[in-house]
Amino acid sequence: MKALQFGAGNIGRGFIGKTLSESGFSVIFSDVNQNIVDAINYNREYFVKIIGSNQNKTVNIKRVSAINSNDSNIKKIISSVDLITTAVGPTALEKIALIITQGIIFKIKNQFTKPLNIIACENKIKSSSFLKQVVLKNLPIKYHDYLNKYIGFIDCSIDTIIPAINNKDDLFLTVEEFKEWIVNINQFKGAVPKIVDMKFSNNLDAFIERKLFTLNTGHAIAAYLGLIKNYKTIQDAISDKKIRVIVRSAMEESGSVLIKRYNFNKNDHLDYIEKIFLRFENPFLSDKLERIGRNPLQKLRREDRLIKPFLGAFEYNLPYSNLAKGIAAAFYYHNKNDLESIELSSSIKKQGLESTIIKICDLPVNSKEVYSIILEYNLIKKIIR
Template identity: 45%
Template sequence: MKTALHFGAGNIGRGFIGALLSDSGYHVVFADVVEKLINALNEYKSYNITILDVAPDEPIKHISNVSGIFSNNPEQLNAAILDAEIITTAVGPNVLRIISRSLAAGISERKKQGKEYLNIIACENMTGASGHLRDEILKHLPEEDQEYMDTYVGFPNCAVDRIVPPFNPGPNGNVLSVGVEAFFEWIVEEPAFKGPRPEIKGMKLTDNLVAYVQRKLFTLNCGHATTAYLGYLKGYKTVDEALKDKSIESTVHAAMKESGAALCKKHGFDEEEHGKYIEKIMNRFRNPYIKDDVARVGREPLRKLGPADRLVGPAKMADEFGLPKDNLLKAIAACLLYDNKDDPQSVTLKKDIESKGLEEVLEDVVGFKKGSKESRQVLQAYNELKA
């Protein structure tokens, strides 16, 4: 049987990528650091996915042929890398650097054992995540193994879209149970594969990935983050609750339309089709079966304020074409006001704003120069929202 190694037995790991791999005939080895997840994977060797939607075709999906290993156990991990025909990750962008050392060791071992093609796909909310992982691996890979990696190891980037919120399995539930929306989209960069393309049900291939990554990040994630930050400010707990507030809904919709106009100009998406894409996403956010915490969706505000990320990325793209971006700038201001003591990045952001001032943080983190039109506009929106 074919083996897939997947790093991260969390929501996306179990609820999306691991499930597609298992459905496509792979034995899926999940590598994680959480003992109870690994133990449960090895004890039950299967788990259930509940589809969170109105009358889904298949309300519960049973996933089998799975096992677990500790990602911080070098022997287990090396053996799994050696066996794998494909490796995927869903660990969060910041963890890619952490797993890169073990992957480098595993790649050297594959070379020693005469193994051929392998593809490693990082399924994270990040532009160019697999390429970034490759760069991190290169830092640990002996020079004499680099040519082998160039020849035999592919790092296709991808866009991964499915809302998988934290899930309460109920009193008799299993720690592995996971709830997901019915919709999913996994688009992978075809030309970057090395060797034969793996056949995975539900994986779509494209030769224009940047367009799809930006379409997803600047629409779904942009709208989601805008809802989360505006919702948090008004004391709402979940995304669907926040969107029932008409003023939040209209800003979110307007921000997605602003990013949409820029995306259509940049990548040539059809405007009418893109309009439908936005409406579909708004309906996904309103799904009453998904109780998605605004604090989860807004987690790590410093990452989300990055120049290529979901808020600043589309604002810059709109600017490139001289298009309106008022609502995107308002979303950036709401993100800067995110004040959650349980989120370390929110704590850092708040401290930085207090010690350096908002304008300096805007210049350092977001890249809007002090005194620029954008900086002044965010400042104004920040003060209005604060009031």
Template identity: 40%
Template sequence: MKAVHFGAGNIGRGFIGHMLSASDYEVCFVARNPKKISMLQERQEYPITLANRDQDTTIVNNVTAINVSEQNLVAEEIASADLITTAVGVSALGDIAEPIAKGIQLRMKNNNQAPLHIIACENAIGGSTRLKKRIYPFLDEQTRKKAERYVSFPNAAVDRIVPAQNHKDPLQVTVEPFYEWVVHRPALLDGFKKIDGVHYVDSLEPYIERKMFTVNTGHCVAAYFGYLEGFKTIRQVMSNSTLRAKVRHVMEETGQMLIQKHGFNAQKHNKYIDTILERFANPNLTDQVTRVGRSPLRKLSPHDRLVRPAMQASEFGIEIPHLTSAMAAAMLFNDKRDEEAMKLQHMIREDGVSAFIRERMGIPDEHPVHQNVIARYQELRGRKESTILT
């Protein structure tokens, strides 16, 4: 079986590529970095190391790579592949849509009727559906009709912490021991070869929202609270009892919403929160606060990890003082190396806090969450300015 994976970054190599190789897929990475591409072609293997006490290392083999710019080669790989996966970031899905479309076109032209599954392994709700919407405009009507029969886009939820890192070996990657990959089973076509370690479910939304609004929410909240206090790493944040408690309170508020909406067992969900907090505090992982907090405009958008659970919690009548405080902390994220952070601060200076909440976060002026975020923002900004003056 052959898989084509877009993105040879740390997640691509340390999580998706590893799992595919372990399930006896030959993996062809489609990437941009010439050095990594050359090394993958030459070695056809790379090491991954677990961030545990023993630093256990595994060799991932049966891999190669090609450059995304070589669209004819990419198309040929897709035309004969059994599976396509991605780990490029939601914002980059549009960049890979045309190469994938060319591959589908060649596949249909060659009359390859074997099932092809395209799974976007991104931090987003409905990532594969988003990718499909990007790909289909590049296909003619006849190819689209044919593809509907033989190509499927199962949505997925993925979870593994892989921080930025540097090794002597550019292909080596360190990952946390924990992982979760959940795939929507009803979208699978006959003949799909299951991937070892993947959890297949009939209803995906509960798993996506549990992960997004617990792991992703909690992780960025730790970064934003930590940034305001001058901490450099997530591990430092989690070592501070006050900040760790704040992060937990946010996750408990989103948890109340998830429990009411999806019927999760409250005791089990609290244990899930405990597990996530321990993962953030892993002494063998060093993750920078600025990396985890980067792209605050995206993270403050209406359908992402802060605003969406806040608005849903409000609909259930759940009080969210800690989540609104976290949203305000995100609005104060001011890392000068982050283009989005600079844009965010410019917007607030030019148009004001209320306009930003209304227009960028999609929360109407009259909504109680809008007013609460303003109050928390003013409170946190005043405290920050007071600390600077002192």
């Protein structure tokens, strides 16, 4: 069994590539970073340190190779593998879709009928379904029947924390023991692959939103609040008592929305929040706030980790003030090395805060939602100082 993994970064190597290798797949990584590609092809293996609650261990990941995503030979690899996975970030999916489309066309022209399943492992709701629509848009209509018969796009939810570390070994990673990979079992074509610890669900939306609107919501709010106070890591931010209260309360607000929407057990969900907080506090999983906060435009979209639970609170008449604080902090974020941050700051400067909120978050003009964010924006520095 062979798998092609787009993205050889932390999640790509430390979670997906590791899991697939442990499941018996030969894993081919595809990345635009030629240094990473060369390192993988030179070593043909890498090491991952797993941080557990009781003990730590290091595992050796073998049967790996790599190819640059811009290499024209990648279409041949796409036509031959059993599984494609991605961990490239939601904003890069459209570029990946173009590459996958060429691979599918090559597969069709060579009359290959072996089913191919594609799992986009991104922090985006139904990212595989989104990827499918982009592929269909680029694929000639005459090939659509083939795609619908032989190509599966499987939505999933993944949950793990893999911090960026400075190490002489470019491929070495530290990961947490906790991991969760839940997929929609109804979307596979052909035989369902046997993947270690992969869970199957008929109700994936609930799991996707549980993770995105708890772990990712809390992570993002901690990052944006922490950066206002010039903290560097997630542990620094969470150790600040004022930030800690806001982050925890925001996660409980988003949790109230999830409990209402999906009939989650309240005590179970509060336990889930507590487990995530313990993961945030783990000093061995230290992560930089600038990495967590990058790409703010993506995080501030209507369907993403900040705005959707915020709107859900309005929908169900639930508390939302701490979610509003987190959103306001996101509009403060400025990083000269982040193009989305530059665009966000420029929009506020040229068009004003209100117009920027309405445009980026797709919120109604003169709405209570917009004014509540503006109110918190004007107060946020005083609140956390």
